[in-house]
């Protein structure tokens with residue numbers, strides 16, 4: 001049976017950077033396209049970055065029991081939802097998947113597909129280094145949002161508390177000191193899972 005490799009970590013831990021590298025290092029892993037009610041941005045394409053839907057369609061999907069997890073953010077443009085939907089794109093009999101997300105969405109997918117289907121890939125960075133990286137990244141924005149950066153940094157403490165991680169069996173972590181080293185360690189972990197699967201057959 002295939003696995004869902006679930007990449008997660010606190011803000012600015014390097015998930016996006018690692019995800020992009022893993023996409024080329026582990027091309028056999030499929031991606032999952034989420035659904036969102038936020039408007040499409042210039043350059044985005046339906047079905048590539050997201051499936052773009054409206055609130056009514058999301059409600060219908062929820063009523064049909066196909067929404068595995070949904071998060072809604074209150075933005076200045078109104079509420080924007082992001083959802084993982086069981087629309088047939090996830091077929092664990094055939095494929096394994098690489099997904100990037102939050103600990104909450106990891107929990108929901110784990111409830112839906114079963115503990116055995118999920119492999120958590122938890123990325124960590126020393127807090128001081130992470131704050132420096134977050135600040136450097138924010139400084140490059142046209143309108144840096146430093147208060148939001150601080151809010152997220154503090155919220156991470158509760159979101160990824162040791163108790164929560166332990167409760168969800170996230171016992172392994174990958175330190176992102178040097179990007180390529182971290183990518184290699186995660187790729188090795190992914191390959192080990194493949195070997196385990198073969199041995200069990």
Ligand SMILES: Nc1ncnc2c1ncn2[C@@H]1O[C@H](COP(=O)(O)OP(=O)(O)OP(=O)(O)O)[C@@H](O)[C@H]1O
Nearest residue numbers: 010011012013014015016017133137176177178179
């Ligand atoms: N190993 C590394 N060494 C130095 N800089 C890094 C490393 N990994 C990532 N970065 C940089 O740190 C910043 C945060 O990385 P990235 O955006 O990938 O994190 P993230 O976990 O996806 O963040 P968020 O969840 O907040 O969007 C980026 O500017 C990225 O270029």
